[in-house]
Amino acid sequence: MMSNSCIECGAPLTGRSDKKFCSDYCRATYHNSQYRRVASEQAPVARILRRNFDILGKLYATGRHRADRESLRKLDFNTEYFTAARKGPFGRRIYSCYTYSYRFTLSGSLRLV
Numbered sequence: 001m002m003s004n005s006c007i008e009c010g011a012p013l014t015g016r017s018d019k020k021f022c023s024d025y026c027r028a029t030y031h032n033s034q035y036r037r038v039a040s041e042q043a044p045v046a047r048i049l050r051r052n053f054d055i056l057g058k059l060y061a062t063g064r065h066r067a068d069r070e071s072l073r074k075l076d077f078n079t080e081y082f083t084a085a086r087k088g089p090f091g092r093r094i095y096s097c098y099t100y101s102y103r104f105t106l107s108g109s110l111r112l113v
């Protein structure tokens with residue numbers, strides 16, 4: 001795409017026709033704002049996954065590799081979000097949140113696997 005003005009500040013561009021920015025300052029400002037925009041769009045889901053990950057880490061650390069449905073609710077564990085899901089033995093679904101994997105029992109308890 002060709003442009004004859006800086007895509008950050010709109011200043012006219014001179015020189016090479018493939019230039020997009022009038023200065024390194026405008027280039028950095030543009031890329032920083034793109035980065036912030038992406039980060040802010042990802043933030044709500046990232047926050048949920050981070051909380052789930054922390055909860056799973058605490059369950060792991062205590063050696064009590066399970067939590068019942070009520071405890072999960074109190075901890076604000078969000079079962080809607082995970083980073084991967086696969087079929088385990090007996091057709092049970094195994095979920096992952098980054099490095100932790102877990103499944104749910106019939107009563108809704110979570111068990112680390």
Ligand SMILES: [Zn+2]
Pocket residue numbers: 006007008009010011021022023026
């Ligand atoms: Zn500029």
